[in-house]
Amino acid sequence: MAMDDKLILEEVADNIRIERLRRRLSQEKLAEMVDISTKYLNMIENRKANPTIVIVIKICGALDIDLNTIWSK
Amino acid sequence: MAMDDKLILEEVADNIRIERLRRRLSQEKLAEMVDISTKYLNMIENRKANPTIVIVIKICGALDIDLNTIWSK
DNA sequence: TTTTTACATGAATTATATTTCTATAAAAGT
DNA sequence: ACTTTTATAGAAATATAATTCATGTAAAAA
Numbered sequence: 001m002a003m004d005d006k007l008i009l010e011e012v013a014d015n016i017r018i019e020r021l022r023r024r025l026s027q028e029k030l031a032e033m034v035d036i037s038t039k040y041l042n043m044i045e046n047r048k049a050n051p052t053i054v055i056v057i058k059i060c061g062a063l064d065i066d067l068n069t070i071w072s073k
Numbered sequence: 074m075a076m077d078d079k080l081i082l083e084e085v086a087d088n089i090r091i092e093r094l095r096r097r098l099s100q101e102k103l104a105e106m107v108d109i110s111t112k113y114l115n116m117i118e119n120r121k122a123n124p125t126i127v128i129v130i131k132i133c134g135a136l137d138i139d140l141n142t143i144w145s146k
Numbered sequence: 147t148t149t150t151t152a153c154a155t156g157a158a159t160t161a162t163a164t165t166t167c168t169a170t171a172a173a174a175g176t
Numbered sequence: 177a178c179t180t181t182t183a184t185a186g187a188a189a190t191a192t193a194a195t196t197c198a199t200g201t202a203a204a205a206a
Contacts, residue, residue, distance in 0.1 A: 005127050012126055026182060037165055042184060049163070052123045052193080053085055054078050057144055067140035071130055099152060110195055115154060122193070125163080149206070155199085162193065167186105174181070 006047070008071065012056070013047040015070045019063045020045075033062040079120070081144065085129070086120040088143045092136045093118075106135040 020030050031041040036055060043049035044059075051059075060067055093103050104114040109128060116122040117132075124132075133140055 008127050008130050027184095028182075038183090039166080039185080040164055043164090046184080048185095050125045050127050052125055052163075053129045053144075054081050054123050055164095056126045057081050061146070066146075067144055071126075071140055073130075073134070073139075100154095101152075111153090112155085112196080113194055116194085119154075121155095125193075128194095147206105149204100151204075152202090154201080157198090158196085160193100160195070162191100164189105164191070166189080169186090170184080172181105172183080174179100176177105176179080 001050075005050070009047045009050060012070050013045050016059060016063070017045045019065055019069065023063060025063075030059070030062060034058045074123075078123070082120045082123060085143050086118050089132060089136075090118045092138055092142065096136060098136075103132070103135060107131045 020027070025033075027041050027045070028038050031038045034041070034055065035058070040049060040051075044051050056070065057067065060070065093100070098106075100114050100118070101111050104111045107114070107128065108131070113122060113124075117124050129143065130140070133143065
């Protein structure tokens with residue numbers, strides 16, 4: 001994993017967590033909405049997973065945000 | 074793979090191909106810019122792969138488009 | 147006709163995404 | 177103080193992302 005990969009995952013992870021907390025959703029609730037395991041959502045938010053585009057788009061859908069909210073460079 | 078997953082991949086795939094052709098880049102050239110195999114880029118454009126967010130963001134970077142260009146629902 | 151360029155695909159392999167199970171611990175609620 | 181909720185994480189197993197190699201096709205160019 002290259003260094004710029006980590007930068008990407010950091011920003012994606014942080015923005016997901018920020019938007020989730022803004023909506024007062026628990027990891028468990030959001031994971032359930034997106035149909036992924038709680039463990040895996042936790043890994044995403046802690047920058048330990050590189051999720052597929054389908055999962056990211058579903059997360060955005062559940063949070064009612066667009067993709068640019070998660071990465072806007 | 075659920076049906077709405079396929080809908081997502083279809084739109085993502087089509088938009089990547091459209092933007093690549095608009096810039097007159099070959100699959101080989103774009104794959105090289107993004108540092109993925111030509112075969113895999115071909116699979117993405119033909120809706121046979123579900124790439125990670127890091128790869129999608131790198132593709133957007135190479136095409137100089139934002140994420141919403143690829144998925145805007 | 148020959149060569150080159152671009153796109154596509156099957157099979158086999160490797161790397162990694164994702165789940166399941168389990169457990170700990172802090173924080174919040176009662 | 178007790179209970180419940182929430183977040184975190186290790187390890188092992190499973191699913192699938194991603195590569196490599198080989199090959200084929202078709203169109204454009206020489």
